[in-house]
Every structure is written in C-alpha cells, then in structure tokens.
Amino acid sequence: MKALRTPADLRQALESLGRGPIIGFVPTMGAFHDGHVALFRAARQECDVVVASVFVNPSQFSDPADFAAYPRDRSRDEGVAAASGIDLLFVPSVDDMYPPGHATWVDVQGPARGLESDFRPGHFRGVATICAKLFDIVRPDVVFLGQKDAQQVAVIKQLVRDLNLDLAIRVIPTVRAADGLALSSRNVGLSADDRTRALALPRALAAGQAAYLEGRDVVAAARAELAGLEIDYVAVADFEGQPTLAIAARVGATRLIDNVPLEASREPHETPAGDRVVSSKESGHDQQAAFRRT
Ligand code: PAF
Secondary structure, eight states, X not given: OEEEOSHHHHHHHHHTTOSOSOEEEEEEOSOOOHHHHHHHHHHHHHOSEEEEXXXXXXXXXXXXXXXXXXXXXXXXXXXXXXXXXXXXXXXXXXXXXXXXXXOOOOOXXXXXXXXXXXXXXXXXXXXXXXXXXXXXXXXOSEXXXXXXXXXXXXXXXXXXXXXXXXXXXXXEOOOBOXXXXXXXXXXXXXXXXXXXXHTHHHHHHHHHHHHHHHTSOHHHHHHHTTTTXXXXXXXXXXXXXXXXXXXXXXXXTEEEEEEEEHHHHHOTTSOOGGGOEEETTOOOOOOOOEEEEO
C-alpha cells in the first residue's frame, strides 16, 4: 500500500495504472473501525484498484471544537488500510484540499435539507464540496458509502446525479457491535456509562421498526426508548422512496446518529436499501428528503 499526500501524487499514481482497471474509492475521515473495514472489503471484492482517503474535513464541522476533538490515528489507520487490501491511501493536508484562495462550494439542496442540517448548519455543503473534489481527484468507477450516514448517502447520490459524475455508488449496511450499537469513530468519546445509555438508539430503531410493521406511530415508539437522552431528532425520512427511521441524540458529550430503512424490515426477501446499487446512470427519482419529525 502506498500513502500519498498531494492530489498531484495521487493522480500520478493512478495514471501510471493506465485506463483499464476499475477504481473503487472509499472516502473517510479516518479513525478506522470495522464499519470502514466492511467498506474496504466490499471495494476490494469488486474493484481492481482500491483507493481510500483519510481527511478530517474542516468545512463539514459547524463547531471548531468538534473538528479539533475528532479522533485521529494516522499510523493505526495506515495499518488497518494495508491489512484491508487498500492499494492507495490518500492523506491530504487541509492546505492540499483547501489551498489559500479556495472559493468554490457545492451546495446540494433537496435531501440536504432538514435532519442533520437543522443541527449542523453548513455540514452538507462541506460534505458535498469535499466529495466533489475527491471524486475529481480519484475519478473512481465505484464509490463505497455506509448506510449509517443515510442522509449523507442521499446527498452524495444527488450530487453525483446533478453533476453527471460517471460513477456508481454502493451502499454498505451499517456494522453493529454485538449489543447493537452502530460502529462509529465517535464511539471512542463514550464513557462506559455512556456506552450503556447509547444502546437506547438501537432499541429505539427496533421499537420504531416494530411499530412500522404493526401500523403504529413509528416516531412515538422510537422516542419512548430514548428517555433521558438529549434528542436532536427522531424522524421518518423518505430517501428515494425508502422510508427510513433516523435518530440523532447526544449521549454525554457525544452526538450519535443511527437509522434503519423501514421497508427492508417489511419485505425481507427484497434487496435491502443498504445493498442497493445505484449508479449515476439511474435517474428520475425525486430525492427530496421528505420527513416527519417531532
Ligand atoms: O462520512 C465521512 O467520513 C465523511 O463525511 C466523508 C464522506 C468522508 C466526507 O468528508
């Protein structure tokens, strides 16, 4: 595995491979866990060359203290990436991605409205901008994203469609610990007590799923499990026609998000949304994130 810092170095490494290989790309902010490894494995299985990026993107943090506190462990990440079969690890600096004078932003509407945007203003502008830049540098055939960030997935799919980017998106199901907590780089901020309290999130998703199947109020059922946590939102969002129960809540100092696609629980034989293959060539859906929140 080669670690490369500048966009020019990465481009040179990719160009030396010629035009043939299928390039898979996993954009990340590092602090790898098994959720990232699942993305790497999926990319390794499908693609000839796998590129991952590690870049803690300042423009997607509305709170500078949150940016400063975001976990970073470069040498461990390099070890995990190498062991997971990554060929090229792109590790740019902030100046490499936002050189002095940088003045272009990508502002997705539609699915970027509401939910995370209500609590993290400018977040998706930062995500869309960095993804557009990374996709232009890597020029991947296939991009691998995690279902855990369902709204982010919807925003990136919208970006890919609207900018006519010639790449396919694979959405990989959320990886959970044995007790159900979704793996997240932010989980390192949870104390032992917080970790136990955080299990209310997967319980709330399960309660919401059960309510959906029984025709009860999904949001009320989920909320009932979250007593004692500081809730940012509990909502049923519509991502490309897939109703998805999405939750954001604070446990101690850590803000966690999680979600479950509801239709996948109703029709277990249908390919779950988490596995759905959506290429830039598919179009026609209004990807407005219509949602109901309390
Ligand atoms: O999900 C993440 O890790 C980030 O939001 C992403 C997609 C790498 C953009 O910085």
